[in-house]
Amino acid sequence: MLYQGSALSVTTDGDGIATLTFDREGESVNTLSSRVIGELEEAVGAIEAAPNLTGLILASAKSAFIVGADITEFHGLFAKGEDYLVEMNQTVHALFNRLEDLPFPSVSAINGLALGGGFEITLTTDFRVMAEKAEVGLPETRLGILPGWGGCVRLPRLVGADNAIEWIAGGTQNKAAEALRIGAVDAVLPAEELLEAARDILKRAARGELDHQARRAMKTGPLGLNGVEQMMAFETAKGYVAGKAGRHYPAPVEAVKVVQKGAGESRERAQAIEAKAFAKLALTDVCYNLVGLFLNDQQVKKKAGAYEKQAPELNQAAVLGAGIMGGGIAYQSASKGVPILMKDIREEAIQLGLKEARKLFVKQVERGKLDTATMAERLTGIRPTLSYGDFGTVDLVVEAVVENPDVKTAVLGEVEAAVGEGAILASNTSTISISRLAKALKRPERFCGMHFFNPVHRMPLVEVIRGEHTGDEAVAATVAYARRMGKTPIVVNDCPGFLVNRVLFPYFGGFERLLAQGADYEHVDKVMEGFGWPMGPAYLLDVVGLDTARHAAEVLAEGFPDRMAQQDGSVVARLVDDGRLGQKNSRGFYRYEEDRKGKPRKVRDEEARALVAESVQDTRELDDETIIAHLMVPLCLETVRCLEDGIVGTPAEADTALIYGIGFPPFRGGALRYIDAMGLEAFVALADRLAEEHGALYRPTERLREMAAGGERFYPATGDSAAR
Structure with a gap:
């Protein structure tokens, strides 16, 4: 053991290969917090001082590689001002450069998500091998900043300016096949074969079969574009990116400018340009609010996760009322692997609902998200019916009939009589009191609201409404179902109009x-x-x-x-x-x-x-x-x-609901952050x-x-x- 910290360790094997493994103690994922960066500096020092090493592997003991910097620290760090941020980034640059400049070849074994700083550290190594289901990317522009630990410098030199700009300005998370296609990684393998493949690469490099020094020279020198090529690459990109991002989001265009300014410079000079631009963006209102939105989202997810742990098992869902809304709910459920009955009293409504679901699945196929076999399989997860005959085994029913209290009350009474005593009923109402609808039910404690926003497949928010008699199990089950559907559920109390x-x-x-x-x-x-x-x-x-x-x-x-x-x-x-x-x-x-x-x-x-x-x-x-x-x-x-x-529990939940439910401008952070800013x-x-x-x-x-x-x-x- 060369080094042992609370977040990472360094071991060596008989071939002189060192493995630096990230495994942040007490956390489900690895992040590059200030403390982890401190440990990394100590670990790199131990590696530099160790005799007879022949190679280095960067690895992770968790299911994700490194999901990025610790965003919970951002507001506090950014409060220290521009000079501090420039110095902080330059310190990390110097540390990452020491990794890149080690006197032996290096390789990253990317077993899961490697995002932001987690991907940037892999760019310091000479080679990268990636698990088939892993994803990599630089999502910093989504937080109003840009990659500040070498992403704007190394990635363009590795994959070309066009590909790098697409990844950086878009803030995308990219699958293994795409990373291999553009040259961001060198091989894609099953996760269990990564470490052996990494060792094989290091041995081949040591024998001279792979030229790791040429890789380094490419990353540490200027980007290989002449003046005309630079103009064509960057000026076109700036116009396109500006059009996509909009005037309220400066980070994507600034990232293109940073890549452009650093293109003709050495590694260190390009990194200085990157550090300065990062610091300026980090001090903007847009960044402050987008980071706040991320933190709010994490808080909302944590609360939903707590509900989910209390939820009963959900194997079969149902939706009452087909048509556009019912079809959208059925599609969303089936697409996420929860089989669903879709009931209506009219055959033409059933056909409309099936048509809506089929249309949405076809769009997924057209976009390359699904193949036709998977589409066919998931479509079978939607079972249309004109009767309650199969409702005895349903775990949760979403009522989505016309927005009329008398009709909803009648339908809810019918379905309560058809399902088992343990089933949960939820009404997809946008305005009608849940407590009012519950009055006609025999088991009001097993009833709540589940308000979807239209179009269901696009809008991320689901309001879960607790009525006067709603029990905890009904809320927990509905929150869990919303999460299974890929939605962000926020629990609110009953009142006219609920929250949104x-x-x-x-x-x-x-x-x-x-x-x-x-x-x-x-x-x-x-x-x-x-x-x-x-x-x-x-x-x-x-x-x-x-x-x-x-x-x-x-x-x-x-x-x-x-x-x-x-x-x-x-x-x-x-x-x-x-x-x-x-x-x-x-x-x-x-x-x-x-x-x-x-x-x-x-x-x-x-x-x-x-x-x-x-x-x-x-x-x-x-x-x-x-x-x-x-x-x-x-x-x-x-x-x-x-x-x-x-009606809503926290400012974080209120602001998240407005952004996800009605499109409140994300860069303004939500209504309560807007008041704070004023x-x-x-x-x-x-x-x-x-x-x-x-x-x-x-x-x-x-x-x-x-x-x-x-x-x-x-x-x-x-x-x-x-x-x-």
């Missing part, structure tokens, strides 16, 4: 107030899309369905009349009365035509504009900041109320100004006033001074 719709409709209420003041809805859409939303409020209402939105608004108005009561002359009501339902009938705020791919494309509708104009009560000049405030303040305030009312005192003052004219929808809670007066925040202030 309760928060979204004050945003629409602010939109109605803007229209009453004469705002042009097309301009409002452009402003909010510029703010970062995937679509503006008018477009979003069309996608949701204007009739659906009208119904939900009525439910919320009944539940919260002080601030959500419908305004006289509601624009949405006026459009619905004119037969405009949005995208579903191609007429809403916009008119919809099919594009070349058969997808709906919105175009201006002068008739709709005339109808909206009839609701204008007071024409005034509204600048972009005023438009943003009218929409964001009520949304943020309702999020605060949901937290204070105990400052609670400034936010309360803004809300008070709007409340003077527009009333309770804009009025801060007393608790929020107390927080503002006391200098409190929703999230800890660690790193905040550096991120502003």
Whole structure:
């Protein structure tokens, strides 16, 4: 044993080959925390001092290789400022360079995920062998930064600028076959053969059969492109990457620039360029919020995992109500290996649901995600039925019939009588009280809400709603099923609209107030899309369905009349009365035509504009900041109320739900991080100004006033001074 630490060790064999094994004590995965980097420096020192070594293998004792740096440290480290970050990265560069410069060949045995710094350390070795099911990548741009430990330097020299830019700017996780194709690794093998293959490579290199020095020379010298080739590679890439990333996400374009600036430089000079760019990005609001989003996501997953451990076994699911939503739920369940019955009372609805599921499977085949044999096998996991005959063995039923309390109550009563006493019932309702629906059930403790977002296969969030009588086992089972389906479940308590719709409709209420003041809805859409939303409020209402939105608004108005009561002359009501339902009938705020791919494309509708104009009560000049405030303040305030009312448990869950459920701009971190960024005192003052004219929808809670007066925040202030 050359070295033994709490996170890694170094052993040697009879052939003089050293193996540096990462195995972080007490953790399920390896990360490169500050402490691990400290141990790595000691281990490298021990390797350098050891006599008669002939080679080095980097390996992992865990199922993943190294999943990256320890992101839980980021906010604290980034708070130390630019100079500290540059020095920190340069220190790691120097350490990694010592690994790269060892006087004997080296190889990485990548047995599982190798991401970020975990992949960057493998790039220091002369060779890389990879398990068939392993994946590698540099996802740093997804956190608003760029690879800072040599990824922007070594990867382009190893695989070429074009391939490296695609991986780095895209932040992709790449399978073994792709890594082998572009030359990021040298061999792909079954996991159990990796270490033997690594030893064989080192022995061949020692015999001169493999030229490890040529590999090093390629990685440590300038990138082999002349001026014209550089211009073609990088200028084209910058334009393409900028278009894909959008103006709110600077890291991907900055990464291309770093590769370009370092292309003609030596290893050390290119690394200095990389370190400086990393530090600048690390201090941006975008990075701060995206790192916060990652940490929130981990917290949400941890809570869901705790529920999952309490869940009963789930072998058979069922969905009531076919059609688009039922077909989407059936597809998602079957695609993740949970067989599902799909019941409806009409054969044509069953066929529609099967058609929807089949269409989604075909798309997976077209994208190369599935082969036709696997598609056929998974399709058999969906069993259509017109009766309850096979429901005796079902473990969990998702009711997804029409959004009508009387219909849902009747259907839930029927299915409760058909299933075993241990079965869990869940309603896919977006607005109807779970406690209300439970009143007709004999076993209300085994009933909860399971609110999917449309389209089911794309939207990651599932709200699991706990009613007044819902038991822990029902919640645990539903959370576990959502996780099996590949979704992010967040448990919320029952109230009108639950969490996401309760928060979204004050945003629409602010939109109605803007229209009453004469705002042009097309301009409002452009402003909010510029703010970062995937679509503006008018477009979003069309996608949701204007009739659906009208119904939900009525439910919320009944539940919260002080601030959500419908305004006289509601624009949405006026459009619905004119037969405009949005995208579903191609007429809403916009008119919809099919594009070349058969997808709906919105175009201006002068008739709709005339109808909206009839609701204008007071024409005034509204600048972009005023438009943003009218929409964001009520949304943020309702999020605060949901937290204070105990509808959602933590700021992390609230913000994650908004980002995953309605597309809140991720780079802004969520509604509560948005308030923190503005400052609670400034936010309360803004809300008070709007409340003077527009009333309770804009009025801060007393608790929020107390927080503002006391200098409190929703999230800890660690790193905040550096991120502003």
